[in-house]
Amino acid sequence: MQALAELAVLDTPAEQAFNDLVLIASQACDTPIALVSLLDEDRQWFKARVGLDVCETEIGYSVCQLDIDRAEVLEIVDLSQDERTRTNPLITGERAFRFYAGAPLVLKSGAIVGRLCVIDTVARPDGLSAAQRTLLSALARQVSDHLDLRRMAQSSARMVELQTALIEIGEAIRRSEDSAAMIERSAAIVGRVLEVDRAGIGFVDATVEHVDFEADWTAPGVTSIVGRHRFDDYGAMREDLAQGLPIVIEDVNTDDRTMADPGSMKAVDVAALVNMPVRHLDRTTAIFVVHSSIPRCWTPEELWFLRSTADRLEAGVSRFRAEQQQQILNGEISHRLKNMLAMVQAIASQTLREIPERGPVENFERRLVALSAAHDVLLQKSWADADLRNVAEAVLDTVGFADRVRLDGPPVPLGARAALSFSLVVHELMTNACKYGSLCQEGGHVDLTWSIADDTDLLVSWREKNGPPVVAPTRRGFGSKLVRLGLVGTGGVDLRYEPTGLEADMHASIKHLAMG
């Protein structure tokens, strides 16, 4: 019965190949009637027929089913004389069948799904000739082969359809901005191709007692199951799921795991379902769920599809959640770090309160604030690359006079280390320009420009214009030492005290800049 269901042939339209085979059988055996009879649970259904005007009969009237398990040709020369058939309405009634011969339809899997039979309305005491019997068996093998091939062609067409849907699901996951959108979009695709009423992924707790659905997809008019559910409320599924076995139920009324109390399933309109587990380190962490409101069978291709979907969606949602977690963590670390800088500021301020000379104290505070500003830029990128321009702008903002500094250059990614040292360099140059350089007088300005040579070297140039005459300092303070450390803390700085204004050229390799 299962084999017949998997053939997906019942109640399908007539097909020429089968029609041809019954025609040949009736001619070869010289009978008015020939049938391809498939034995369903409660009926025999004819995929092809000649000489008969009905396409199915009750299984109780079926002659084909007699001795079907023996997989041999069944021949009854006079049905009205045979013990097994003489009271059958097909024989006693107006159809008055008298002679029957049927060869079994055996699939490659070994399953017997029916017979190719020939029927006459007169008894044939001599039965089929040896040649006719051989021919009938050969034609039955043709019918069986054709049923198998037909199924294979169908399943490969279905496979292509499901693979296309899987690609679509991959794209839906990639273009979703959060986990709920990933789940809704993927589940909608599953719902469409499997023609189910509800789909979604739920995450399972460590003891496999509960499952939490963050989002799902439902057909119009079907209620959502978003929220927490207890497995034991729905039948005996927990142990299989804990071991990573999929739960595949074709009908909750007849399945061992749910038949004791199918009410809870019916309450959420579930007649058939699949729960496909996803495993991590030998533990079931999630299940992909599909629900159908009518009983149905699930083909091996569909189960493969659900397994692939479950894996992909779980990976997508887990990755999103891990990134979110990481962002929260980054924010928390950054917050603490900035509070720590504020504490350092407070301690320094309190400790140095009595010192009459305020310059160095203020310098300290400003350097701390510049460092903190660079840190803010890095945080916005989750401590990945910060853009050189953004770092420069953030530092200029802490010093002031940002409107008198012209920035120009291509995007350059700075790693965390380079961003912090660059921020200190810019801060010192700015502070110096405000005190002694071009920014200490009206009309003075600074060109801060950068370029990349040969894709490998960054050159940052600082040019002060329209300032007072410049003299080289006699003593190197901490500020000028900081500047000489350069972009990555290893030098590469050329400082020139030109009469027109301070000029600084700073080199670094792009590779060093991008390192964390």
Added chain:
Amino acid sequence: MCVCDRPTKPLVLVVEDEPLLRLFAVDMIEDAGFDTVEAANSTEAVAILESHPDIRIVFTDVDMPHGIDGIRLAACIRDRWPPIKIIITSGKPLPQRVSIPAETVFFPKPFRQDRVIETLRNMAA
């Protein structure tokens, strides 16, 4: 003591749960020529505001345990004591969706003291 002897320095309420940072802020603000009262959380802050109608400016942290945070405190002040000016400071960037009330200035921590003082003086003027 008569009413005319009341101090004429503008009064600033400092709300900060971290004692060291509170001490620092109080010293900075007093050195700049203001009087201060202190609160360690929003609940205390509201009680002080209710008993000190002469408070002109509130200087508050955002993240504080117990009760509401600094941003909601600011909204509450704007609602109940509209004339009071507010300075908010935080180690976190301001959440993008949160809008701070009118007449409120935000400083990320650590801040430049001279800029905070300048803002206080403008607010008191």
